[in-house]
Amino acid sequence: MFGGAARAQDYPTKPITLIVPWPAGGSTDISMRAIADAASKHLGQPIAVDNKGGGGGTVGPATMAAAAKPDGYTISQIPITVFRLPLMQDVSWNPDKDFSYIIHLTGYTFGITTNAESQFKTWKDVVDFAKANPGKVTYATPGTGTSLHVGMEQIAAMAGIKLTQVPFKGGAETNAAVLGNHTMLQADSTGWRPLVDAGKLRLLMVWTDKRSPNFPDAPTLKESGYPMVYDSPFGIAGPKGMDPKIVAKLHDAFKKAIEDPAVIATLAKYDMVPNYKNTEDYKKFVVEVTNSERKVIEGIGLGKKPN
Structure with a gap:
């Protein structure tokens, strides 16, 4: 056991890979790079961002859960879809067992x-058009099962429309889709x-x-008449x-990172506010969010069908 203790004491001795499970250039990627850069100063090693998009933000964490060593040199941003998608379909990971939760960081706007030239000037215009043209209103999201998808379906159910x-x-x-009029709407972060x-x-x-x-x-x-708040909070595991x-060393470095004025300024650009939870509170939050998501998913009929 002495070798393991010595390794933990010396950690980190080489660069750390942070999986960002979204494409480069989006609000998550830019904010996570700022957070990683600040955290690396406290760890004394660089943190390299590895963009692994797809699966509504689940491909990266699933890849890490399946293949990475638990040595602290591979970590991932954990979007809420990691807890939600297992409620909707069969997946390769178990959010209760396959991750070491480190720190909860922030959430989205x-x-x-x-499109600025669209006929829709207000959300009411969308609802009126959708009532007259069921299913004709298309909306772009960053993936099935994301908060944007689930949120839009909840809004549609409350409004009595089909999108x-x-x-x-x-x-x-999603920006390109709505700019090019390939979809009528875009539901996404900032x-x-x-x-x-x-x-x-x-x-x-x-x-x-x-x-x-x-x-x-x-x-x-x-x-607008929908009694909901959706900010899809996320952390690192x-x-x-x-x-x-x-875990404690990483927690401390990332906590200092989200207290860094430069990071707070970057987050503010994207309307993201630090939402810190320590390791134990983050674990409790995972249980709470899974339970609340289960109710929402079942309520809008997106729950996994029994075999």
Whole structure:
């Protein structure tokens, strides 16, 4: 056991790989790179970001769970889909058993945008059109089972309308879809902000508790008549079986990172606010979020069908 203790004491002695399970250039990628850069200064080793998009943000964590050693040199951002997708379909990982949860970091501002030249000036315009044309309203998301997909289906159910999801791999693709009129709407996190600021996309609604300081004219879900908040909080985990001492070192470095003024400024650009939970609280949160997601998924009929 002495060798293991010595390794934990010396850790890290080489660069760490952080899987970001979304394509490069989106809001998650940019914010995670800022957080990783700040954390690396406290660890004394570089943190290399490895973009593994697909599966609504689950391909990267699933790959890590299946193949990575629990030595602290491979960790991953853990989106909420890691807990949600097993409730919807058969998957290769078990969120209760296959990860060593390290730290909970932050959440997103989600919004619904449309092309600035679209006929939809407000969300009510979308609802009215969808009632007259069931299933004709298409919306781009970063993947089936993501908070954007589940949130849109909840909104549609409450509004009494039918919408058609078109899944993509991430924000760069959903931006292109709505800009090019391949879909009528986009439901995504704030990777759309530069296009909204430039007047190319119109923001119809945000899904946060309060209006965004960056977009004070965009109403919230609650203001629009939907009593929900969707911010899809996320953290970082490694493969199962990590040494608690290594988990503690990573936790401390990433906690300092999200307290770094430069990181807070980067997060603010994307309407992301630090939402810190320590290792034990993050584990408890995983159980809570899985239970609440189960109710939502079953309520909108997306739950896994029994064999």
